[in-house]
Amino acid sequence: xxxVAVRPDSRRKGVGLGLVAWLVGILFFLPIAWMALTSFHSxxxxxxxxxxxxAALTLDGYREFFGAGGGASPWxxxxxxAVASLGSTILVLLLALPAAYALSIRPVKKWTDVLFFFxxxxxxxxxxxxxxxxxxxxxxxxxDNIWLLVILYxxxxxxxxxxMMQSFLAEVPVAVIEAAQIDGARLPTILARVVAPxxxxxxxxxxxxxxxxxxxxLLFARVLTGVVAETAPVFLTGFITSQGxxxxxxxxxxxxxxxxxxxxxxxxxxxxxxxxxxxAVK
Amino acid sequence: xxxxxxxPITATPVRTTRRPSDRLRAWSTRAPLxxxxxxxxxxxxxxxxxxxxxxxxxxxxLYPKARHFTGFDNYQEVLTDADLRHSxxxxxxxxxxxxLLSLILGLALALxxxxxxxxxxxxxxxxxxxxxVVPVAAALLWxxxxxxxxxxxxxxxxxxxxxxxxxxxxxxxxLAVEASLIWQWTPFMMLxxxxxxxxxxxxxLEAARVDGANDWQIFRHLTLPHLRRYLELGALLGSxxxxxxxxxxFTITSGGLGTANLPYTVYxxxxxxxxxxxxxxAGVLVVIxxxxxxxxxxxxxxxxxxxEASRA
Numbered sequence: 001x002x003x004v005a006v007r008p009d010s011r012r013k014g015v016g017l018g019l020v021a022w023l024v025g026i027l028f029f030l031p032i033a034w035m036a037l038t039s040f041h042s043x044x045x046x047x048x049x050x051x052x053x054x055a056a057l058t059l060d061g062y063r064e065f066f067g068a069g070g071g072a073s074p075w076x077x078x079x080x081x082a083v084a085s086l087g088s089t090i091l092v093l094l095l096a097l098p099a100a101y102a103l104s105i106r107p108v109k110k111w112t113d114v115l116f117f118f119x120x121x122x123x124x125x126x127x128x129x130x131x132x133x134x135x136x137x138x139x140x141x142x143x144d145n146i147w148l149l150v151i152l153y154x155x156x157x158x159x160x161x162x163x164m165m166q167s168f169l170a171e172v173p174v175a176v177i178e179a180a181q182i183d184g185a186r187l188p189t190i191l192a193r194v195v196a197p198x199x200x201x202x203x204x205x206x207x208x209x210x211x212x213x214x215x216x217x218l219l220f221a222r223v224l225t226g227v228v229a230e231t232a233p234v235f236l237t238g239f240i241t242s243q244g245x246x247x248x249x250x251x252x253x254x255x256x257x258x259x260x261x262x263x264x265x266x267x268x269x270x271x272x273x274x275x276x277x278x279x280a281v282k
Numbered sequence: 283x284x285x286x287x288x289x290p291i292t293a294t295p296v297r298t299t300r301r302p303s304d305r306l307r308a309w310s311t312r313a314p315l316x317x318x319x320x321x322x323x324x325x326x327x328x329x330x331x332x333x334x335x336x337x338x339x340x341x342x343x344l345y346p347k348a349r350h351f352t353g354f355d356n357y358q359e360v361l362t363d364a365d366l367r368h369s370x371x372x373x374x375x376x377x378x379x380x381x382l383l384s385l386i387l388g389l390a391l392a393l394x395x396x397x398x399x400x401x402x403x404x405x406x407x408x409x410x411x412x413x414x415v416v417p418v419a420a421a422l423l424w425x426x427x428x429x430x431x432x433x434x435x436x437x438x439x440x441x442x443x444x445x446x447x448x449x450x451x452x453x454x455x456x457l458a459v460e461a462s463l464i465w466q467w468t469p470f471m472m473l474x475x476x477x478x479x480x481x482x483x484x485x486x487l488e489a490a491r492v493d494g495a496n497d498w499q500i501f502r503h504l505t506l507p508h509l510r511r512y513l514e515l516g517a518l519l520g521s522x523x524x525x526x527x528x529x530x531x532f533t534i535t536s537g538g539l540g541t542a543n544l545p546y547t548v549y550x551x552x553x554x555x556x557x558x559x560x561x562x563x564a565g566v567l568v569v570i571x572x573x574x575x576x577x578x579x580x581x582x583x584x585x586x587x588x589x590e591a592s593r594a
Contacts (some may be wrong), residue, residue, distance in 0.1 A: 018397070021399060025406075028408060030416065034427065082499065095318040099315045107311075119580065123329070127564075128565050129333060129547070131336065131548075133563065162318060219529075219545070240532075255322070258415045265413070272473060276470060
């Protein structure tokens with residue numbers, strides 16, 4: 001804002017618009033706040049009309065969700081999701097880091113073409129390959145196997161990771177690397193001492209974004225897993241049809257399953273746009 | 283940029299007498315790239331080729347012996363089948379409505395957040411939150427907690443003002459799905475447009491203000507042209523993600539009440555009806571649609587990419 005001449009009416013307008021921004025922010029957050037509040041209500045308090053805002057708080061919804069009432073425990077599904085998300089994120093890093101290196105610091109010929117090939121695979125819809133993958137899994141006994149999801153989630157996130165890493169590694173000044181080479185530093189030393197400190201925050205953000213996308217995925221998991229390898233979103237689809245009074249339980253379930261994503265998302269907040277726009281926006 | 287430093291090497295016209303060490307060096311440059319490249323080709327391109335092949339067969343998984351080549355029959359069936367044609371139309375409507383509305387809302391929010399005010403960081407965090415709810419969980423939240431006609435929050439709040447108690451999902455099924463998606467995607471658009479706003483040239487804005495331009499003139503003649511690329515990028519990336527949406531349709535309406543979009547239809551035709559050939563043909567059509575969108579998207583991304591590169 002200009003420091004020269006802030007007229008009083010423009011300052012009042014600024015305060016007014018700030019209030020509007022607060023109002024809209026609260027409005028957008030309201031469903032989540034309501035979900036959180038409902039998750040701490042008893043089932044009978046959760047299902048009243050008009051809503052009971054001040055009802056007594058209880059952890060029953062969470063106890064129910066974690067299987068206290070005799071329902072299926074969500075732990076296997078949560079663990080499967082963790083394996084699929086963390087496993088694929090590690091695999092993505094192992095594949096994307098060398099690739100990004102070959103596209104930025106020591107670029108191959110026509111490196112932009114390669115970069116755009118990666119991007120174009122992201123635009124191929126999931127349904128385009130779903131059936132052959134399903135048939136392949138069925139014939140090789142890979143159905144309901146969490147490692148199949150690890151492979152597929154890696155392919156889903158690799159293009160994003162290559163793009164993001166490329167843009168982070170390109171920020172490492174070539175002159176610094178050349179100077180280190182002249183001083184006789186070998187490649188591992190250069191990577192550890194010169195490249196890593198500059199690129200590490202970006203690599204961390206990339207990992208968090210890959211984690212979010214894998215954790216959220218439903219279509220592959222729904223088609224390719226069953227009882228054993230079921231992931232958390234597939235577990236949530238069990239709540240699609242109403243089961244009597246179950247609002248507090250649904251809210252607790254939705255919140256618990258979303259917590260890792262909310263945490264990862266807020267941690268990666270500053271790099272979120274860059275990841276989602278495939279590195280096009282910085 | 284770093285690309286120019288390799289240019290002299292490639293330009294030397296000694297093709298006939300290329301030494302083996304050059305070739306070795308070229309391969310050592312390429313080597314780090316190969317695992318990722320091979321992985322992507324095997325996992326994403328091969329299945330699509332298989333889809334393409336299957337789409338020319340009449341193949342119901344329940345009658346595997348009756349499988350035979352039918353040429354373009356599946357495509358003809360997909361394009362003439364009333365349900366499938368309807369799902370194409372639903373996909374277009376859903377994508378267009380969600381992208382346009384979340385883009386407009388996102389622009390308004392980005393403009394609000396571009397100004398300094400007390401607690402701006404908090405408001406930004408509140409606004410991003412909807413995007414960080416797991417899509418299935420968000421769809422469950424809207425379906426059961428907000429839309430439920432008996433005890434949902436919407437009708438609960440309407441109750442206070444003595445309003446009607448509509449059955450939101452049954453009355454407007456597609457709109458119900460769209461609203462939940464707009465809630466989730468507006469933050470995405472806001473983030474991209476906010477990045478666009480913050481990359482504006484401050485000196486130019488100051489100069490315009492000194493010359494007596496008012497807020498509307500600055501928005502119309504400076505901000506909007508600058509944001510064009512970012513609006514395009516948001517629209518195209520949003521389209522790519524929402525054309526493929528499965529979670530919300532699957533959760534809120536289970537594809538019923540005329541809300542089945544193409545991804546849901548493809549899922550249903552092979553997962554429940556076991557019509558492999560038909561599902562593949564529909565899948566290929568989704569790909570053709572995506573390629574049309576993607577061509578534009580790639581053009582926008584590459585122009586932004588070049589702009590960033592030239593600035594660096």
